[in-house]
Amino acid sequence: MIIEAIITLISVVFKVLFAWINLPQVPTEIVTSIDTYLDLVFNNLTFLGFFFRPVTFKIVATSAIALYLFSKLYKVTMWIYHKLPLSSN
Amino acid sequence: MNKIVILYLCKKLSDFLHGLKKKLKDNFFILLGLFLFIFFIFITTRVNAASNTLIVDGYDMSDVYTYFNEGESFYIAKIGSSYRLVVPQNTSYRKYVVNDGNCIVYANSNFSYLGGNNYKFYNYNSSTKKFVYGWTGAIDAWHSKDCIVAYSNNGVYNKDHKTFYAEPSVVFVEPYISNTDSDLVNQGTNRIIIFPGSIDLNSSIRFYISRYDKTDFGDDTFIYDNVVLFDTALNFGSDYYKSITEGGVLSEFWYEVPYSSMNVSFEKGQMYNFCLSYTDSSGEVCFVNRNIVMGSISETDKLNDNINKGFNDLATNMDKNTSEIIASNEKTQQAIKEQTSAIEENNKTNKNIFEKIGEMLSYINPFSENFFVYKLIELLLEMLKSLFIPSDNFFNDWLSDMNDYFSDRFGIIYYPFDLIIDFLTRVVDTCSNVSNNAVLNVPDFNFMGVTLIHSFTFDFNSLLVNDGLKTVYNIYLVVVDVILSLMLVNLAKNTFAEVFGGRFSDEIISDMTRSPKTNNDKE
Numbered sequence: 001m002i003i004e005a006i007i008t009l010i011s012v013v014f015k016v017l018f019a020w021i022n023l024p025q026v027p028t029e030i031v032t033s034i035d036t037y038l039d040l041v042f043n044n045l046t047f048l049g050f051f052f053r054p055v056t057f058k059i060v061a062t063s064a065i066a067l068y069l070f071s072k073l074y075k076v077t078m079w080i081y082h083k084l085p086l087s088s089n
Numbered sequence: 090m091n092k093i094v095i096l097y098l099c100k101k102l103s104d105f106l107h108g109l110k111k112k113l114k115d116n117f118f119i120l121l122g123l124f125l126f127i128f129f130i131f132i133t134t135r136v137n138a139a140s141n142t143l144i145v146d147g148y149d150m151s152d153v154y155t156y157f158n159e160g161e162s163f164y165i166a167k168i169g170s171s172y173r174l175v176v177p178q179n180t181s182y183r184k185y186v187v188n189d190g191n192c193i194v195y196a197n198s199n200f201s202y203l204g205g206n207n208y209k210f211y212n213y214n215s216s217t218k219k220f221v222y223g224w225t226g227a228i229d230a231w232h233s234k235d236c237i238v239a240y241s242n243n244g245v246y247n248k249d250h251k252t253f254y255a256e257p258s259v260v261f262v263e264p265y266i267s268n269t270d271s272d273l274v275n276q277g278t279n280r281i282i283i284f285p286g287s288i289d290l291n292s293s294i295r296f297y298i299s300r301y302d303k304t305d306f307g308d309d310t311f312i313y314d315n316v317v318l319f320d321t322a323l324n325f326g327s328d329y330y331k332s333i334t335e336g337g338v339l340s341e342f343w344y345e346v347p348y349s350s351m352n353v354s355f356e357k358g359q360m361y362n363f364c365l366s367y368t369d370s371s372g373e374v375c376f377v378n379r380n381i382v383m384g385s386i387s388e389t390d391k392l393n394d395n396i397n398k399g400f401n402d403l404a405t406n407m408d409k410n411t412s413e414i415i416a417s418n419e420k421t422q423q424a425i426k427e428q429t430s431a432i433e434e435n436n437k438t439n440k441n442i443f444e445k446i447g448e449m450l451s452y453i454n455p456f457s458e459n460f461f462v463y464k465l466i467e468l469l470l471e472m473l474k475s476l477f478i479p480s481d482n483f484f485n486d487w488l489s490d491m492n493d494y495f496s497d498r499f500g501i502i503y504y505p506f507d508l509i510i511d512f513l514t515r516v517v518d519t520c521s522n523v524s525n526n527a528v529l530n531v532p533d534f535n536f537m538g539v540t541l542i543h544s545f546t547f548d549f550n551s552l553l554v555n556d557g558l559k560t561v562y563n564i565y566l567v568v569v570d571v572i573l574s575l576m577l578v579n580l581a582k583n584t585f586a587e588v589f590g591g592r593f594s595d596e597i598i599s600d601m602t603r604s605p606k607t608n609n610d611k612e
Contacts, residue, residue, distance in 0.1 A: 003478070023501055042516075049550040
């Protein structure tokens with residue numbers, strides 16, 4: 001409840017601060033063209049399933065992301081650890 | 090020379106016999122088992138052959154068994170004095186088209202209805218190699234089936250000349266008048282009721298009433314003149330035919346002849362003959378007579394009537410008492426049931442009360458799971474949880490709301506961020522929905538109102554036209570799987586080296602590819 005109240009307060013502050021800004025939107029033709037292009041690309045991505053097994057790809061991709069994030073997280077953790085006065089370093 | 094050859098042959102023969110004897114001795118039990126097996130097969134074959142023999146009036150129809158399959162039947166019936174053997178039609182049965190006088194076997198696709206007799210049918214069981222039999226009524230369906238019918242005048246026998254077909258044992262019942270003597274004497278009911286017995290409805294029963302006119306010559310000498318007063322034929326077409334049908338099938342029939350239709354006046358003290366005549370299966374005319382003296386009844390009849398009346402009263406009283414006992418019993422059962430129901434209800438109420446008391450006590454018992462302190466702690470934890478942890482959809486709703494707000498306020502400046510969010514959302518959706526449907530959908534491409542490329546769809550799986558290509562494709566997928574797995578292992582190795590120290594894969598490979606140092610190099 002407290003977290004929700006703080007976040008809601010932040011959003012209220014944002015809304016009050018930027019209420020006076022009212023910039024024009026991107027032209028509809030441009031938005032439509034970009035959406036059409038993205039639809040064309042992503043709707044046809046399923047054909048990639050012909051070149052590798054989707055199940056294998058999901059497992060490998062998930063594992064790869066997890067490994068990449070693990071190394072970054074480890075570095076951040078160690079950086080914080082080194083900043084603490086508890087360490088002999 | 091010849092002597093030497095003979096001696097040599099004798100020696101060889103002796104050796105052979107000696108070896109044979111030794112072999113017989115060594116393999117005695119095996120040879121005995123083999124002999125018994127062959128003997129068993131031989132005996133079984135012979136027994137089966139014997140039991141599968143059918144002779145119709147001397148004509149051997151044993152081969153007919155070889156053409157029967159599981160569940161197929163044939164029928165044997167006696168129609169009048171001739172026997173009929175009916176087997177299902179099959180082209181292989183046509184070999185039985187013979188005519189040897191007494192026994193005629195022929196293929197007949199349109200033979201007549203066999204009548205209302207019972208038929209003994211044999212059903213072939215191929216596993217037991219035997220025919221099991223049962224009885225059946227007339228089968229109209231035989232009209233429309235191609236069958237082979239074997240006629241025989243003298244019976245159907247098996248190989249041992251024992252009766253193979255037995256005529257159903259039907260007890261013949263004569264037609265009879267159901268009215269009692271006293272009823273006929275006094276015409277207690279206004280009609281005469283006649284039951285046909287075993288006479289079917291198409292065969293006529295002659296019913297007539299005659300009067301005995303007695304002429305007395307004295308000295309105990311007299312003669313009777315039999316004067317027919319009423320005469321009618323009873324059958325399906327007569328006016329007196331009555332019947333009951335159940336489900337459209339004739340259940341029972343009889344004849345009722347009202348006195349009013351007879352136009353006969355019975356005289357008191359006069360003897361009358363109520364006669365039923367019929368023709369039996371052998372063509373002989375039979376009679377069933379009832380002689381009644383009108384207006385009088387014998388002491389025996391009176392006694393019988395009284396006994397019957399007494400029995401009827403007794404039966405009525407017994408029925409009445411039985412009904413009362415049954416009603417009383419039902420009432421008692423109902424009372425017991427109600428009492429049982431009340432007791433069960435009471436037990437249920439008591440059980441609920443005890444459960445409630447036990448539950449209340451558990452709240453103040455520190456060893457119980459329901460101890461109120463535990464409940465209090467649980468409540469406090471829930472309060473703290475709800476105080477700091479937002480609800481499930483809070484962040485999603487908040488982000489969506491902020492995205493809409495910024496998009497609305499900042500417009501063209503915020504669009505790139507909106508586009509990145511949309512792109513990432515599409516990537517996540519695509520990754521979670523990748524399937525084996527490798528279909529490429531290309532829409533229409535228009536330029537200034539002209540369609541440059543028409544829309545089309547291409548399915549990559551359509552390339553796999555034969556088993557050879559499919560096998561190659563499967564091998565390719567396996568290779569891709571292996572490559573992806575190796576790449577993952579390599580990434581894991583490098584990540585491990587990066588975090589915990591060690592050499593990266595490319596360093597190891599470069600060491601391996603470098604030329605080894607020789608002793609001269611070291612020097």
